[in-house]
Amino acid sequence: MNITSHLIFLLFSITAFSLSAQKTEWKTTIDSTNIFSSPRFVDLNNDSIPDVLFSGGLEGENSPNGVNAIDGKTGEILWSYPSATQLYTSAQFEDITGDGVLDIFVGGRAATFFALNGKTGQLIWEFWPASKGDARKQGYLNFFSTQWISDVDGDKIRDLLVMNAGDYLASPEEKNRPTAQLMVLSSSKGQIIQRASIPEKRESYFAPQCYLNSEKEEMVIYGSGGETVDGSLWQTSLKNVLKGDITRSELLLKNSSKGFILNVLLNDANKDGHPEIYAANMDATLSAIDGKTKSILWEKKFPGYECYVTPSFGQLTNDSIEDFITIIAKGNFPMYESFRLIAIDGLTGEIICDKDAGFNQFSPVITVDLDSNGIDEMIYIENDLIDPNSFLVINQLKVIDLSNNLDFYIGSKELGMSMASTPTITTFNNLNSSIIKASTKMPTNEKERHSTTIERIELNKIYKETWGNFLGPNENGNND
Numbered sequence: 001m002n003i004t005s006h007l008i009f010l011l012f013s014i015t016a017f018s019l020s021a022q023k024t025e026w027k028t029t030i031d032s033t034n035i036f037s038s039p040r041f042v043d044l045n046n047d048s049i050p051d052v053l054f055s056g057g058l059e060g061e062n063s064p065n066g067v068n069a070i071d072g073k074t075g076e077i078l079w080s081y082p083s084a085t086q087l088y089t090s091a092q093f094e095d096i097t098g099d100g101v102l103d104i105f106v107g108g109r110a111a112t113f114f115a116l117n118g119k120t121g122q123l124i125w126e127f128w129p130a131s132k133g134d135a136r137k138q139g140y141l142n143f144f145s146t147q148w149i150s151d152v153d154g155d156k157i158r159d160l161l162v163m164n165a166g167d168y169l170a171s172p173e174e175k176n177r178p179t180a181q182l183m184v185l186s187s188s189k190g191q192i193i194q195r196a197s198i199p200e201k202r203e204s205y206f207a208p209q210c211y212l213n214s215e216k217e218e219m220v221i222y223g224s225g226g227e228t229v230d231g232s233l234w235q236t237s238l239k240n241v242l243k244g245d246i247t248r249s250e251l252l253l254k255n256s257s258k259g260f261i262l263n264v265l266l267n268d269a270n271k272d273g274h275p276e277i278y279a280a281n282m283d284a285t286l287s288a289i290d291g292k293t294k295s296i297l298w299e300k301k302f303p304g305y306e307c308y309v310t311p312s313f314g315q316l317t318n319d320s321i322e323d324f325i326t327i328i329a330k331g332n333f334p335m336y337e338s339f340r341l342i343a344i345d346g347l348t349g350e351i352i353c354d355k356d357a358g359f360n361q362f363s364p365v366i367t368v369d370l371d372s373n374g375i376d377e378m379i380y381i382e383n384d385l386i387d388p389n390s391f392l393v394i395n396q397l398k399v400i401d402l403s404n405n406l407d408f409y410i411g412s413k414e415l416g417m418s419m420a421s422t423p424t425i426t427t428f429n430n431l432n433s434s435i436i437k438a439s440t441k442m443p444t445n446e447k448e449r450h451s452t453t454i455e456r457i458e459l460n461k462i463y464k465e466t467w468g469n470f471l472g473p474n475e476n477g478n479n480d
Contacts, residue, residue: 026075214273225259298349
């Protein structure tokens with residue numbers, strides 16, 4: 001590298017870092033909980049500053065900190081609510097108490113799903129209280145992240161569409177899994193309004209996604225299968241779900257070895273009123289589907305790899321089509337050797353980025369144009385295995401700047417790792433945006449329990465609410 005090139009590279013490095021690396025506003029650690037969901041933002045104390053809400057808990061164990069509300073300004077804990085098992089849905093919000101503060105809806109393993117008062121953290125309703133006995137014996141399994149739909153039960157409050165599925169006691173080798181059900185729940189009461197078993201008699205780990213087609217009809221996309229069970233990607237109308245019969249769902253994609261456990265991305269790239277569908281199968285097959293004809297626009301396969309990371313969009317090229325980003329893992333569930341960040345040109349299907357992505361990488365990538373040059377940077381929480389013998393892991397936010405060919409880190413290094421929690425950008429004041437990062441420290445001995453650290457890192461300007469929050473600002477994967 002000559003002197004001129006070196007100076008240019010150094011200038012790019014300084015510029016990129018100054019645009020993104022800022023001070024940590026606060027860092028809060030909460031004991032006896034981990035986090036598989038993504039933090040979300042909601043003003044719970046009426047100070048006009050968004051507070052941070054995350055669900056966590058511990059798998060199969062009681063935790064006093066299943067759901068946690070953190071003051072966005074100070075990092076102090078506003079309230080916590082206990083959970084008897086792991087909660088992994090990103091929270092949804094709706095004011096069902098009429099007090100002017102949005103209430104909280106979260107769910108997870110073992111038919112756990114409840115609504116909490118946003119102001120106080122007190123329980124409003126619970127789908128399956130422990131007093132009812134074993135929910136599994138009644139056919140109620142895990143709850144996955146929900147979608148809002150229009151009011152169904154006539155109480156003038158939006159209702160919830162959710163997948164109930166996934167046998168939490170089944171071993172990876174077990175092929176005969178309970179059939180998943182799409183459920184419509186009353187948001188005000190927590191009661192089942194309607195449910196419909198998915199075709200093929202398969203399990204599912206898919207959070208249903210909704211969109212309006214060109215005829216303004218509410219459509220639902222859902223997936224079937226699992227890590228070791230084959231599955232398909234389907235589409236039906238919300239009308240059919242409300243009838244309790246989705247056996248005539250339209251088949252979009254089918255895979256003979258692995259399921260569709262990851263949510264798709266929706267983007268009406270050709271502006272015909274039918275959003276194109278971008279999907280990642282568990283076997284690391286990445287596909288783009290024409291929203292109107294359902295023909296495959298492009299497809300990329302990565303033999304020997306699996307995909308366990310919810311994809312995201314970013315503007316990584318100079319065309320008008322958003323590009324497709326995910327992380328793939330070499331090996332087979334649940335043992336992986338290495339991880340790679342893959343970005344695919346949304347228009348052509350060509351690979352535009354292929355980089356090492358650290359250790360046990362299941363956290364989705366977010367995108368934001370930090371340097372205002374029209375091309376997004378990619379940001380994710382990178383885990384780094386320091387000591388394999390003691391399973392010592394540290395994590396830090398990593399930025400990939402393709403336009404300047406730069407990789408750099410922001411924020412502090414934190415002991416522990418991010419499993420599936422998406423970093424998220426939002427504005428806490430009228431001057432600057434902040435990145436929220438969440439990670440979990442694993443126990444190192446029998447006396448310790450998991451603990452989760454939430455960090456707020458302030459940036460130097462206001463950026464758009466970025467892709468994150470689980471399936472983007474709209475919470476439905478629809479890039480509109």
